Amino acid sequence: MARALMKGTEAIAEAAIQAGCKYFFGYPITPQNEIPEYMSARLPEVGGTYLQAESEVASVNLLMGGAATGYRVMTTSSSPGISLMSEGISYIAMAELPCVVINVSRSGPGLGNILPAQGDYNQATRGGGHGDYRIIVLAPGNLQEAVELTQDAFALSQKYRTPVMLLADGFMGQMMEAVEIEPRETENPSSNAEWAMGWRDERGGKRVVIRSMLLDPDKMEPFSAHLQEKYAKIRESEARFEHFMVEGAELAVTAYGTTSRVCRSAVSNLRAEGLKVGMVRPITVWPFPVKGYSSLPKSVRGILDVEMSPAFQMADDVRLATLCGLPVATEGRWGGYSPSVRQIEDKCKELLRK
Amino acid sequence: MSETQVFGIPKIWKTDVHTHYCPGCTHGVAHRLVCEAIEELGIQNRVMGIAPVGCAVLMHEYMDLDFIEAPHGRAPALASGMKAVRPEKVVFTYQGDGDLASIGMGEIVHTMNRGLPLTIIFINNAIYGMTGGQMAPTTLLGQKSTTSPAGRSAKVSGYPIRMCELLATLEGPAYIERAALTQSKYIVKAKQAVLKAFKNQAEGKGLSFVELLSTCPTNWGMRPVDACKWLEENMVPYYPLGVYKDFE
Numbered sequence: 001m002a003r004a005l006m007k008g009t010e011a012i013a014e015a016a017i018q019a020g021c022k023y024f025f026g027y028p029i030t031p032q033n034e035i036p037e038y039m040s041a042r043l044p045e046v047g048g049t050y051l052q053a054e055s056e057v058a059s060v061n062l063l064m065g066g067a068a069t070g071y072r073v074m075t076t077s078s079s080p081g082i083s084l085m086s087e088g089i090s091y092i093a094m095a096e097l098p099c100v101v102i103n104v105s106r107s108g109p110g111l112g113n114i115l116p117a118q119g120d121y122n123q124a125t126r127g128g129g130h131g132d133y134r135i136i137v138l139a140p141g142n143l144q145e146a147v148e149l150t151q152d153a154f155a156l157s158q159k160y161r162t163p164v165m166l167l168a169d170g171f172m173g174q175m176m177e178a179v180e181i182e183p184r185e186t187e188n189p190s191s192n193a194e195w196a197m198g199w200r201d202e203r204g205g206k207r208v209v210i211r212s213m214l215l216d217p218d219k220m221e222p223f224s225a226h227l228q229e230k231y232a233k234i235r236e237s238e239a240r241f242e243h244f245m246v247e248g249a250e251l252a253v254t255a256y257g258t259t260s261r262v263c264r265s266a267v268s269n270l271r272a273e274g275l276k277v278g279m280v281r282p283i284t285v286w287p288f289p290v291k292g293y294s295s296l297p298k299s300v301r302g303i304l305d306v307e308m309s310p311a312f313q314m315a316d317d318v319r320l321a322t323l324c325g326l327p328v329a330t331e332g333r334w335g336g337y338s339p340s341v342r343q344i345e346d347k348c349k350e351l352l353r354k
Numbered sequence: 355m356s357e358t359q360v361f362g363i364p365k366i367w368k369t370d371v372h373t374h375y376c377p378g379c380t381h382g383v384a385h386r387l388v389c390e391a392i393e394e395l396g397i398q399n400r401v402m403g404i405a406p407v408g409c410a411v412l413m414h415e416y417m418d419l420d421f422i423e424a425p426h427g428r429a430p431a432l433a434s435g436m437k438a439v440r441p442e443k444v445v446f447t448y449q450g451d452g453d454l455a456s457i458g459m460g461e462i463v464h465t466m467n468r469g470l471p472l473t474i475i476f477i478n479n480a481i482y483g484m485t486g487g488q489m490a491p492t493t494l495l496g497q498k499s500t501t502s503p504a505g506r507s508a509k510v511s512g513y514p515i516r517m518c519e520l521l522a523t524l525e526g527p528a529y530i531e532r533a534a535l536t537q538s539k540y541i542v543k544a545k546q547a548v549l550k551a552f553k554n555q556a557e558g559k560g561l562s563f564v565e566l567l568s569t570c571p572t573n574w575g576m577r578p579v580d581a582c583k584w585l586e587e588n589m590v591p592y593y594p595l596g597v598y599k600d601f602e
Contacts, residue, residue: 023439049438053431054464061428061461065404065435068422073439091425197420198440200399209414210422 003180009034009173011143011181012076012102012150012166013042019151020186021072021100022048025062027055027081030114031170032104035076056081060088060101067097068210070189070196072154076102078170079120080111082128089163090129091212093227096195098157100150101135102166104173107336115336116170116258121313124167125286132224134231136164136238137286139256141264143177149283151184158187160234161195167285169308171258171338231287239284241292245271246278248299251351254280254318255306258338263306266344277348285314293321302327302351306344310334364389366398366418373416378571378578380535381409384477384548385416387541387566388448391549392419395556401444402436404429408450409483427458430465430474437470444555446473451492452482455515459491462521469526469561473551476517479568480589487573491515494588499573514592518565522598528560530598534567534590536582543595560601567593 006014013035016024024043026036040050053059059075066073077085082103092099103124107117124137136156140146146168153164193199200207214220245267246252255263260281270277276299280292293303303326305315312330319328331347333339363369366389375381392401403419405411407426414421424432429447437445454462454476465472481499482488489499489506492514496505506514518532529551533544544566551562567589569581576584 023435025435025438051434051438051468054460057428058431058461058464061425061431062435062438064425064428065422065432065437066439067435068402068432069436069439071439073435087425088428095422197402197422197436198443200420205399207418207420209420212423212425213411 001181003178005176006143006179007034007174007176008143008146008168009104010038011147011179012168013038015147015150015181016074016100016154017042017046018181019072019154019184021074021154022046023066023071023073024048025051025053025059025066025073025075027053027059027077029056029078029081031106031116031173032076032078032102035102056084057087060085063099064088064092064095064097067092067099068095068197070192070199072186074100074102076104078103079105079108082120082123086123086129089135090127090131090133092163093127093133093135094131094212095210096161097210098161099163100153100157100166101163102150102168105167105169107334113336114170116308116338117334117336118169118257118259118308119311119313119334120167121285121309124165125288125317133227134286135162136160136234137167137284138164139167139283139285140172141257141260141281141283143172143175143179146172147179147181154186155184156238160230162230167257169258235287239287239289239291241283241289242281243292244279244281246280246296246300248276248297249278250276250299250301251304251348252278252280252296252300253304253306253344253348254282254314256282256285256314259306259308259332262339262341263344265341266348269341270345270348275348275352277352288317288321290321293318300326302329304329304331304347304351306330306339307332308334308338364393366393368416368418371415374412375409376572378569378581379409380566380568381477383535383541384475384566384568385413387545387548388446388475389417390545391552394549395552397444397552397556400442400556401446402440404432404445404447406447406449406453408453410448410450410477411484413448427453427456428461429453430458430461430472433472434465434468434470437472444473444552446475446552448475449477450483451476451478451480451490455491455517463524466521466561466563467524467526471555471558471560473555474563475548475551476563476565477568478517478565478593479570480514481570481573483570483573494592516593518563518598521563526561527563527599528601529554529562532565532567532593532595532598534585534595536569536585540595565593
């Protein structure tokens with residue numbers, strides 16, 4: 001596909017289709033409605049199916065059913081809807097099924113409002129539902145990256161047989177940028193016949209049972225350990241981050257998603273003024289890219305965590321990643337506002353003066 | 355010379371395991387009817403089963419079919435997701451009254467309304483079995499349970515829900531029938547209903563829902579024989595047997 005100006009939600013939807021996703025289950029919620037709308041129009045053109053659920057609880061269970069067949073499936077929602085899906089995501093993690101969930105997040109708690117926010121960090125990076133599981137969470141910083149991470153999400157979910165979430169706040173969903181969406185090569189769903197339902201003839205008559213329950217502690221204990229081994233492997237192999245202008249920096253700003261765009265501008269401006277500021281941007285927020293912090297130059301004396309969340313939910317992970325070795329200051333706006341470039345610049349200058 | 359019909363064990367039934375069901379529980383009969391229907395239609399390799407949360411969560415241990423364990427009440431949503439992806443397969447759910455008529459009420463109503471050709475087997479024994487005999491949405495007025503120790507009161511808990519009647523108001527389903535599992539004359543009818551429910555889907559004709567009135571001697575606190583009698587005397591009058599919808 002040639003480079004085209006697209007809205008974030010629609011770019012994500014088309015990227016999924018170009019990654020082999022032909023089955024989509026969704027329920028309306030702002031600010032992600034363009035995704036189900038786009039899918040309902042587009043999927044029949046590619047021989048796929050759009051099913052509208054009666055609730056997010058149903059969406060995620062339609063997703064689980066679809067995922068159990070070994071085909072690529074996706075659902076999308078926004079914060080309150082993701083809360084409702086968390087039960088299902090926990091079950092899908094237990095059943096070890098691949099699927100993609102997009103969260104175009106908004107302000108919370110409760111109904112909050114429909115404006116962008118980053119208050120779902122803890123929910124996303126800790127799995128969201130009950131039990132000992134994590135999900136891979138990808139946080140794009142621009143729309144081209146959103147396209148690529150959406151496509152990567154399918155490959156990662158397939159590779160590890162786990163739900164993968166794209167955490168794109170409302171700005172990412174609603175803004176427009178030029179994107180290029182290339183088709184990804186995908187394996188035939190029958191390559192999942194070993195574990196997926198509906199491939200009995202292909203397995204030579206052998207059946208499969210997909211479990212979400214193991215009553216016997218002698219089975220549950222090793223299975224839980226198996227999940228943790230999988231997560232350890234993911235931590236080791238899949239963490240991604242970007243360093244921006246960190247050479248010789250005294251202060252490292254850190255932010256993901258929309259706030260990283262604001263910080264990028266602030267860091268560029270401050271560097272132009274000769275101030276030693278850089279940025280660490282997590283691209284995967286789970287697994288958290290510890291190396292992005294441990295590999296910062298020795299010149300860094302402190303970190304500024306910028307979020308659209310008054311709880312600064314990522315700051316704890318930053319402290320862990322630095323083994324509390326650096327002071328972590330915070331700055332941001334929330335409730336539907338993003339911080340301004342000027343605000344970040346002023347805060348950086350204040351910290352550098354200390 | 356008259357021919358003697360000898361009933362064997364359905365080939366789909368896994369003979370190397372014993373069920374965990376209590377003595378006198380009619381899940382065994384319902385399971386057998388499902389196995390017989392699938393075998394008679396020759397669709398074993400096409401079937402994808404969805405086990406509920408409840409006593410039947412382990413039904414996949416007894417039937418040689420592809421299976422998945424659904425979250426509580428969500429089996430119809432899983433079934434719809436599977437059918438959307440693999441319309442050529444035969445997808446069925448098997449759910450109890452707590453699963454289908456309480457926590458899963460939203461999923462069952464919308465699945466029935468959407469009308470994807472699925473097969474839903476609904477076991478109504480008027481109580482929560484696995485959790486130990488709590489009041490279900492189908493518990494009869496006056497019926498004692500561990501959470502209605504004085505008997506269900508309409509004032510506090512409302513009235514028992516009649517699922518066949520409720521779902522028959524929808525345009526989506528092709529076929530809805532209620533049968534019982536207490537004695538041969540009822541079981542023969544139940545068998546026909548289950549068979550038809552699978553046949554409708556296998557032939558792409560539509561969505562079928564079969565409610566099977568079942569006993570739970572353990573949680574009703576009765577001997578199996580008394581449980582059958584109680585079902586016929588108390589449940590059948592409130593939940594009349596018969597066809598509630600049939601496209602044919």
